[in-house]
Amino acid sequence: MFASSLTAQEPNIELRYAHGPDSFRKAGTPEGKVTMHVWKNSKVFPGTIRRYWTYVPAQYQAGKPAALMVFQDGHAYIKDGGDFNTATVFDNLIHQGEMPVTIGIFIDPGHLKDELPPEPGWQPRPENRSVEYDTLSDAYATFLLTEILAEVEKQYTITKDPEGRAICGMSSGGICAWTVAWERPDQFRKVLSHIGSFTNIRGGHNYPALIRKGSDKKPIRVFLQDGDNDLDNLHGNWPLANKQMYAALKFREYDVKFVYGQxxxxxxHGGAIFPDSLRWLWQDYELK
Structure with a gap:
């Protein structure tokens, strides 16, 4: 027994990744404005209520189209001092000319309640999250375009160019981001997925085959991030699923980048590389 314990495989050690200077506020950098909103009476997801936030950069000019980036589990991305610090990263990269003037929309999944919990977050768990994020259909894209984006566009001018529209998420929000672009590449052509749930929660494990055997390659640029210590459970193995996604996208010659760590x-990890992910995603893009 002692000998066998010596030869047993050691578990992977989770690394903690350090954030770089673009994840923190810099003196002299103009700050965008973040505003919280509540959305209820959804027609696509009836009975739900949710928060969403908008970020408008200081450089935005009324009437002049801005680029767009949408985030699922919006509270996690917009949280000041969180893993992503998105408003600060946007402030820095826009000011430095490393991404276009971009309006951000940060959407939380729906609660099946009359009133929202006092604070945003995953506890209590939004009951409609898996239905919205893990389902392989155009339902969430329709909700996003006809409800949330339509409401935001009443106040701000956003480019109609799909190359100027990106969508991002983590875990089930990551597969949701991919599904939106997959279903509506006429609207979104840039995807950023952190620890994406391309597993069999609601059929997401089928994507590699759909990508490989699809008749047409879709005009989507995609950045994937995952790590050795991601989940392994009854739905599937997250590291393997992300590797399968990357292999399928590479096979079909998509514009894809995969950063894999521990x-x-x-x-x-996704937060630590977030500024570089955005630089890669927005490379060569100029607002029209």
Whole structure:
């Protein structure tokens, strides 16, 4: 027994990744404005209520189209001091000319309640999250375009160019981001997935085959991030699923980048490389 214990495979050690200077506020950098909103009476997802936030950069000019980036589990991405610090990263990269003037929309999944919990977050768990994020259909894209984006566009001018529209998420929000672009590449052509749930929660494990055997390659640029210590459960193995996605996308010659590390099912690694992910995603893009 002693000998066998010596030869047993050691578990992977989760690394904690350090954030770089673009994840923190810099003196002299103009700050965008973040505003919280509540959305209820959804027609696509009836009976739900949710928060969403908008970020408008200081450089935005009324009437002049801005680029767009949408985030699922919006509270996690917009949280000041969180893993992603998105408003600060946007402030820095826009000011430095490393991404276009971009309006951000940060959407939380729906609660099946009359009133929202006092604070945003995953506890209590939004009951409609898996239905919205893990389902392989155009339902969430329709909700996003006809409800949330339509409401935001009443106040701000956003480019109609799908190359100027990106969508991002983590875990089930990551597969949701991919599904939106997959279903509506006429609207979104840039995807950023952190620890994406391309597993059999609601059929997401089928995507590699759909990508490989699809008749047409879709004009989507996609950045994937995952790590050795991600989940392995009854739905599937997250590291393997992300490797399968990357292999399928590479096989079909998609514009894809995959950063694989030793992180777990959290936002630490994705947050640490977030500024570089955005630089890659927005490379060569100029607002029209």
């Amino acid at each position: 992180g777990a099912h959290n936002g630490n």
